[in-house]
Each structure stands twice: as C-alpha cells, then as structure tokens.
Amino acid sequence: MTLPDPHSIAIVGGGFAGAVTALRLIASSTGRLDLTVVEPAARLxxxxxxxxxxxxxxxNGLAGGFALHENQPExxxxxxxxxxxEAGRWAPPAGDIAQASPPRALYGAYLxxxxxxxxxxxxxxVRFTHRRDRVVDVDGHTLTLASGAALAAGRVVLATGLHRREPALxxxxxxxxxxxxxxxxxxxFAGVEAAADVLLLGSGLSMLxxxxxxxxxxxxxxxxxxSRRGLLVAPRREVAPWPGTPQAGELPRDARSVLRWIRCERRAVAAAGATGRACRRCSASMRRRSGPGSPIASGPGWLAACCPIGTSPCTGARRPPTRSSPGRRPRAGCAIWPAPSPGSSRATPVCAPVCAPSCVPRAAARRFTSTPIGW
Known part of the structure; x- marks a missing residue:
C-alpha cells in the first residue's frame, strides 16, 4: 500500500474557512507544499x-474588524x-473607512x-490546485468526489464552514x-414583486x-x-467603553475568571441603564491588551457567548426606505406554519414566505413571535 505524500494537503471547502486555511498553511510553511482545495464554486x-x-x-460588522493578517491587524x-x-469600484460613506461596512462581494474579492x-x-x-468538485465521502486520507474520482492526501482539512439548512417548519x-x-x-425575488404580503422567517441581519x-x-x-425572540436589528451606536475595564496587571488569566468578570460587568451595565455595547467595547479593549495563551486572546467566541447584549451594525445601505403610506405598514401577529393546531393562535396568511435565518439555525419551536418593522 502506497502512503500519500505527507506534504500534500486536501482542503474540503473553498469558502472563507477554506481560503483562510490555505493562506495560513502557506504562511506557516517553509518547505514544499501540495495544496488542493475541493470546492465546486468557480471562485474561492x-x-x-x-x-x-x-x-x-x-x-456584518465594520471594516476595521475584518483583518486577515496578524502582523497587520487593521x-x-x-x-x-x-x-x-480610489479606483471607483466602491463608494464608501463619508468618514473613517474603518467605520464603514463594505459590500460582502468586495470582501470576497479581497479573500x-x-x-x-x-x-x-x-x-x-507551493503547488496549488482548485478542484471544482464536491466531496461525498472521506475514508482515512482518501476523498471520494461527486464525479466518481478519488483524491488521496497526506492530511485532510474539513473547512466546510457554514451550512444552509431549511428550518423544520x-x-x-x-x-x-x-x-x-x-x-x-x-x-x-424574481416573482415576488407583485406579492401583497411577504412573511420573513427570522428577524436578524439576513432579514434586512x-x-x-x-x-x-x-x-x-x-x-x-x-422570530423566536421577536427582536429586530438595532442601529449601531458609538459608545464609550464601560469604565470597569481592568488594567494590564489585573487581566483575568483563566476562563472561569473571565466568565465571572463578564457576568459582573453585565449586571453593572444593566443596573446603570447603559447599552450592552459599552461592555463589549471594554471587553474588546481587554482582549487587545491580553497576552498569548490568555482565554481572552483566543478569539471572539468567548465574548459572543458571555456577552450577547451588543447591538449589530446597521448601515444606511441596509436600512430600507421609509414608507409614508399607512397601507404599507407591516402588521403584528402570531404566525404558525404550515397550519395552526386546534386551539392555537391563528396563522398569518401570506403570499410569499421568505426564509431569512442565519446559517445553521436551531430548529424552531412551533410558536413564533411576530414583530412589526419600525421604519
């Protein structure tokens, strides 16, 4: 049995996760490297x-937070x-470009x-190959592709990233x-323009x-x-960091201390009637000053889990035009799909249901909170 070349690496998926994986592998290696990205799309x-x-x-954020290279943070x-x-391929809003939210397609072009x-x-x-195919099975170091071909590699990286999944309803x-x-x-939306009613499943940024x-x-x-919680996207507001940010010598060094500090600050923010974004700002500042190995420096996941009270950015481009006609204002109600059970709330009749949840949404319960759009 011939073993695969140990210098060959197959990356399954060529979206953001696959592209950044390839970037990191190239940057961190000094010897020969044979990289194959298996991705059906034409562009990585x-x-x-x-x-x-x-x-x-x-x-879904500000340009200043989308850096790829560690040695050049922003x-x-x-x-x-x-x-x-300057080349005329994008017209940014006035002000600091770091505070703008560029088009997704532009960031894809950057990647x-x-x-x-x-x-x-x-x-x-580095020998780099983009194989336009789809992996249907993995057996050790051998990938079976949708075309019927097999691909052997010394190492395999699953970089499939986000998945679309239809909600159960x-x-x-x-x-x-x-x-x-x-x-x-x-x-x-080719056939939706004439619809009198549209039901949007999900109330986050994809809904916008x-x-x-x-x-x-x-x-x-x-x-x-x-949506399950009936919360709409709030416009982004600039606020000063919460004053409770620890100094460099006081930074928590373990995950439990970080969690304890975050919970304490959340209670203080709520008691003061301040916005949750202030807590996120001071947490981000704390992360920038933390050293290697600190749970704070490991990534934004801990912040998202411990402090989910910040608002999301909402630029002018994502804010739909204000309508003055009362007949075009959305209505509130309780929507149950596909049909209400006896004794439950009524269903809202619509012409065009639109699925706009975030990727890999949790399976929703039968009952939903309906919220009018306040524009």
Whole structure:
C-alpha cells in the first residue's frame, strides 16, 4: 500500500474557512507544499457569506474588524479598501473607512486576491490546485468526489464552514414557487414583486438583506417578520467603553475568571441603564491588551457567548426606505406554519414566505413571535 505524500494537503471547502486555511498553511510553511482545495464554486473565498453580487448586502460588522493578517491587524484590509474606492469600484460613506461596512462581494474579492497573491509569492514551493468538485465521502486520507474520482492526501482539512439548512417548519414548502429559500440567489425575488404580503422567517441581519433586495426591486407590499425572540436589528451606536475595564496587571488569566468578570460587568451595565455595547467595547479593549495563551486572546467566541447584549451594525445601505403610506405598514401577529393546531393562535396568511435565518439555525419551536418593522 502506497502512503500519500505527507506534504500534500486536501482542503474540503473553498469558502472563507477554506481560503483562510490555505493562506495560513502557506504562511506557516517553509518547505514544499501540495495544496488542493475541493470546492465546486468557480471562485474561492466566497462561500455562502460573500458570494452575493448585491452591492447593498454588506458585511456584518465594520471594516476595521475584518483583518486577515496578524502582523497587520487593521491597515492591510483598510488600505486595500481605500485603493478600491480610489479606483471607483466602491463608494464608501463619508468618514473613517474603518467605520464603514463594505459590500460582502468586495470582501470576497479581497479573500480571493490575498490567496492568489500568497500562492504567487510562494513560487514553485507551493503547488496549488482548485478542484471544482464536491466531496461525498472521506475514508482515512482518501476523498471520494461527486464525479466518481478519488483524491488521496497526506492530511485532510474539513473547512466546510457554514451550512444552509431549511428550518423544520419550511420542509413542506420546498419546491413551492412562492417560497424563497436562498435570499442571496441572483433571481431569488424574481416573482415576488407583485406579492401583497411577504412573511420573513427570522428577524436578524439576513432579514434586512432580504428586505433591501425586495425594496430595490420595487416591492411595495407588506412584511410580517417572525422570530423566536421577536427582536429586530438595532442601529449601531458609538459608545464609550464601560469604565470597569481592568488594567494590564489585573487581566483575568483563566476562563472561569473571565466568565465571572463578564457576568459582573453585565449586571453593572444593566443596573446603570447603559447599552450592552459599552461592555463589549471594554471587553474588546481587554482582549487587545491580553497576552498569548490568555482565554481572552483566543478569539471572539468567548465574548459572543458571555456577552450577547451588543447591538449589530446597521448601515444606511441596509436600512430600507421609509414608507409614508399607512397601507404599507407591516402588521403584528402570531404566525404558525404550515397550519395552526386546534386551539392555537391563528396563522398569518401570506403570499410569499421568505426564509431569512442565519446559517445553521436551531430548529424552531412551533410558536413564533411576530414583530412589526419600525421604519
């Protein structure tokens, strides 16, 4: 039995996770490297998040927080954005470009360009292959592809990233012409413009993307937004960091101390009537000053888990036009799909259900809170 070349690495998935994995492998290696990315899409680095071509679908954050390179925390991407703006490929809003939210497609182009540059700089040391196929099975170091071919590699990296998954309540709608399952598809809303009512399943940033797309296509009907918590995206507000930020010598050094500090600060923020974003700001400041090995420096996951009270960014591009006609205001109600059971709340009749949850949503309960859009 011939063993695979130990210098060969197969990366399953070529979206953000796959592209960044390839970048890190090239940057951290000094010898020969044979990289193969298995990704059916024609362009790498796009995935679900950055494949949209709609310019008003912007990233879920500020440009200053989307750095790729550790040795250049912010400026590398910001300088690239400035060059794109000067070349006329993007019109950023007035002010600091680090506080802008660029289009998702633009960030996808940045990822694609950085990967191509890394391969070019590596020269003959790195052999890079983009195999347009899909992995259907993995057996040790051998990948079975949808085309029937087999691919052997010394190491295999699963970088499949986010997955689309239909919520349980939408299974009965799959294939129906009025159901929109992929809001980022180019023709997602081709037949929805004349609909009198649209039901949006989910009330986060993907819902905003769906509304923006509909508005740009001339939809003038009525929206009903349903979600488990009934919370809408709040506009981003600049606030000063919470004053309780520990100094350098006081930073927690273990996960339990971090969690204890976060919970204490959350209670203090709530008692003072301040916004949760202040707590996130001081936590981010604390992370920047922490040393290697600290649970604070390990990534943003701990902050998202311990402090989920910050608001999400909402740029002008994502804020749908204000409507003055009372007949076009959304209504509130309780929506149960596909049909209410005896004795339950009534169902809201709609013409076009639109699935706009975040990727890999949790299976929703039968009951939803319906919230009117307050624009």
């Amino acid at each position: 680095g796009r995935g679900i998040a950055y494949a949209t071509s709609e310019p008003d679908h912007v990233v 400026r590398h991407f910001l300088d690239w954005l400035s060059a794109e703006a 694609e360009r950085e990967l191509a540059e890394a391969v070019r700089r590596a020269g003959g040391r 939408a299974v009965g709608l799959l294939g129906h012409p009025a159901y929109v399952s992929d809001i980022f598809a180019a023709d997602a 993307d769906a509304v923006v797309s509909l508005e740009k296509r001339g939809f003038r009907g009525r929206y009903t937004v349903v």
